Amino acid sequence: MATLVFVESAEGKIKNTSLEAVVYAARVGGDITAIALGTEVEDTELESLGKYGASKVLKVSDDRLNQGVIQAYANVLSQAMDNIGADLLVLANSSLGAPVSARVAIKQDASLVSNVTELPDTSNGFKVKRSIYTGKAFANVELTKAKKVIAIKKNAAEISESEGSATVETFSPELSDADFGVSITGVNKATGDVLLPEAEIVVSGGRGLKGPENWGMIEGLAEELGAATGCSKPVSDIGWRPHHEHVGQTGVKVSPTLYIAVGISGAIQHLAGVNSSKYIVVVNKDEDAPFFKAADYGIAGDAFEIIPKLTEALKAAR
Amino acid sequence: MKILVCITHVPDTTSKISFTDGDQKFDQTGVQFVIGPYDDYALARAVELKEQSGGSITVLNVGGAETEPTIRKALAIGADDAVRVNADPKDSLFVAKQIAAHAKEANYDLILMGRESIDFNGGMVHGMVGEILGIPSVSPVMTLDVEGETVKMSREIEGGKETVEGKMPLVAGCQEPIAEWKIPNMRGIMSARTKPLNVIEPVSDEVATSLEKYELPPAKGAVKMVSADNVQELVDLLKNEAKVL
Ligand SMILES: Cc1cc2nc3c(=O)[nH]c(=O)nc-3n(C[C@H](O)[C@H](O)[C@H](O)COP(=O)(O)OP(=O)(O)OC[C@H]3O[C@@H](n4cnc5c(N)ncnc54)[C@H](O)[C@@H]3O)c2cc1C
Ligand SMILES: Nc1ncnc2c1ncn2[C@@H]1O[C@H](COP(=O)(O)O)[C@@H](O)[C@H]1O
Numbered sequence: 001m002a003t004l005v006f007v008e009s010a011e012g013k014i015k016n017t018s019l020e021a022v023v024y025a026a027r028v029g030g031d032i033t034a035i036a037l038g039t040e041v042e043d044t045e046l047e048s049l050g051k052y053g054a055s056k057v058l059k060v061s062d063d064r065l066n067q068g069v070i071q072a073y074a075n076v077l078s079q080a081m082d083n084i085g086a087d088l089l090v091l092a093n094s095s096l097g098a099p100v101s102a103r104v105a106i107k108q109d110a111s112l113v114s115n116v117t118e119l120p121d122t123s124n125g126f127k128v129k130r131s132i133y134t135g136k137a138f139a140n141v142e143l144t145k146a147k148k149v150i151a152i153k154k155n156a157a158e159i160s161e162s163e164g165s166a167t168v169e170t171f172s173p174e175l176s177d178a179d180f181g182v183s184i185t186g187v188n189k190a191t192g193d194v195l196l197p198e199a200e201i202v203v204s205g206g207r208g209l210k211g212p213e214n215w216g217m218i219e220g221l222a223e224e225l226g227a228a229t230g231c232s233k234p235v236s237d238i239g240w241r242p243h244h245e246h247v248g249q250t251g252v253k254v255s256p257t258l259y260i261a262v263g264i265s266g267a268i269q270h271l272a273g274v275n276s277s278k279y280i281v282v283v284n285k286d287e288d289a290p291f292f293k294a295a296d297y298g299i300a301g302d303a304f305e306i307i308p309k310l311t312e313a314l315k316a317a318r
Numbered sequence: 319m320k321i322l323v324c325i326t327h328v329p330d331t332t333s334k335i336s337f338t339d340g341d342q343k344f345d346q347t348g349v350q351f352v353i354g355p356y357d358d359y360a361l362a363r364a365v366e367l368k369e370q371s372g373g374s375i376t377v378l379n380v381g382g383a384e385t386e387p388t389i390r391k392a393l394a395i396g397a398d399d400a401v402r403v404n405a406d407p408k409d410s411l412f413v414a415k416q417i418a419a420h421a422k423e424a425n426y427d428l429i430l431m432g433r434e435s436i437d438f439n440g441g442m443v444h445g446m447v448g449e450i451l452g453i454p455s456v457s458p459v460m461t462l463d464v465e466g467e468t469v470k471m472s473r474e475i476e477g478g479k480e481t482v483e484g485k486m487p488l489v490a491g492c493q494e495p496i497a498e499w500k501i502p503n504m505r506g507i508m509s510a511r512t513k514p515l516n517v518i519e520p521v522s523d524e525v526a527t528s529l530e531k532y533e534l535p536p537a538k539g540a541v542k543m544v545s546a547d548n549v550q551e552l553v554d555l556l557k558n559e560a561k562v563l
Contacts, residue, residue: 102445189478301546
């Protein structure tokens with residue numbers, strides 16, 4: 001089997017979610033080729049994908065691809081699949097990977113499944129487990145076409161490194177103006193911070209924090225933990241926090257190892273965005289808040305007293 | 319401007335999820351069905367665009383007769399007519415083929431969908447429809463404005479957003495804050511009863527996946543409460559028991 005893995009980068013580094021995709025593909029088996037688009041990643045970084053199981057990396061050095069143009073990306077990935085004779089494409093179910101994979105599946109007449117949470121069962125056909133109903137359930141589905149595309153959810157494969165170096169090859173697909181019919185005219189992105197969808201630890205605040213001026217203690221705790229900050233929907237609706245921090249059914253779905261919820265009641269729509277977290281800590285002054293039922297650890301009390309104390313205790317424990 | 323809005327008929331976000339028939343079917347007992355929340359945003363934006371510059375809105379659903387109350391609700395919110403493709407939505411490819419076949423005939427300027435359905439959360443149908451029709455697809459879209467033939471959008475990316483623009487026709491998968499959800503008023507509800515709802519048969523039964531079975535996540539253990547005076551205990555638990563620090 002030949003597998004293509006689409007890898008994304010941020011600030012010159014391959015994203016962890018993409019490393020997971022490479023590891024996932026390597027565990028499925030076969031010959032693994034990664035593909036990176038644009039000119040922003042150094043060859044040494046690409047070679048390092050060998051440590052995760054890629055034998056080769058196709059590098060598409062076209063500066064029009066420094067931005068994630070969905071149609072152009074789909075066209076490149078499809079041509080790369082043809083080029084290496086791939087019967088499987090693996091990618092992270094990211095804001096770019098998801099819309100791109102849908103178009104590739106049509107181009108390749110492939111079966112596509114997104115939000116895959118585990119390695120496939122290939123003992124009889126090719127079956128995967130995927131998250132459905134916003135994390136409230138799973139479906140085991142078989143991909144019935146000869147070619148397959150799978151978009152994996154965070155933590156579908158645990159990253160591990162070994163020795164190895166991938167060879168980097170230039171790949172020059174044919175692109176036309178039509179592939180760039182939609183143009184990206186600006187990017188506005190928080191840099192340096194830990195990105196919420198990819199974070200290992202998330203600290204979220206809700207309406208219980210009373211106002212945006214009180215977010216200092218949430219940020220302080222997050223900084224101490226190297227965590228990303230999140231919030232409930234009403235908090236972003238009223239503009240206390242930016243929209244991309246809104247967690248839940250209609251916002252970002254997170255899968256960190258630790259989710260700390262402060263002053264959030266735990267409405268079912270909020271829980272839908274956090275239910276694949278490994279551990280959940282809830283701080284709420286109402287001991288009957290529904291969130292405690294979904295938590296592993298809880299403190300019933302006033303966040304304004306507890307959070308600064310917790311931050312101090314963590315600092316001392318370092 | 320001719321707009322198509324594709325809507326799903328899904329369990330209300332507060333529904334308890336369970337399965338029947340040997341975990342082969344979703345258990346509908348006691349479940350209230352609604353327009354998918356993301357599809358509802360797409361519809362709300364379509365209504366605003368029509369208010370601004372005229373045109374028409376068609377809503378489409380691939381589903382059995384049981385989805386008609388949901389379709390009527392979309393008509394009450396402001397769609398002009400509706401199409402129901404009379405079939406069980408088997409998978410995203412199946413749905414995309416139906417939508418694309420209808421759209422090819424009807425020549426829409428804009429095809430608005432939700433960023434994802436909240437039952438299968440595929441987030442795939444819009445991209446598939448765009449590819450089948452050979453037109454751009456953009457998702458997840460947070461704002462969308464039309465200036466002449468140009469559609470200006472912002473698209474959410476990890477940790478921020480990007481501004482994008484393209485020419486019509488195109489497909490967009492919508493999410494908040496593109497528009498405020500709209501609640502149908504009495505006049506809307508009355509007029510929805512007589513607006514056309516055309517039922518058409520599927521054009522193909524091609525699928526790309528087959529369901530083995532559904533399953534529920536393992537039940538969560540009981541919460542361990544820590545006293546508010548003893549945050550140190552929480553730090554110890556996180557460190558030594560959960561081993562997450
Ligand atoms: C279709 C739909 C989709 C939705 N999608 C989402 C979504 O994606 N994400 C989301 O979050 N919501 C979503 N909602 C909204 C959701 O139903 C809740 O309204 C929302 O999550 C509540 O936010 P909250 O917990 O911050 O506020 P509240 O419910 O007001 O809770 C505030 C909490 O803070 C506690 N508190 C107050 N003071 C303190 C203090 N000093 N110290 C500690 N605790 C304190 C209170 O006890 C309370 O539990 C959706 C709703 C619908 C209908
Ligand atoms: N059965 C359906 N009928 C009409 N539109 C649908 C259907 N399923 C999905 N869609 C549209 O496609 C979007 C993405 O769905 P999905 O790819 O299933 O997450 C939804 O938000 C709807 O706009």
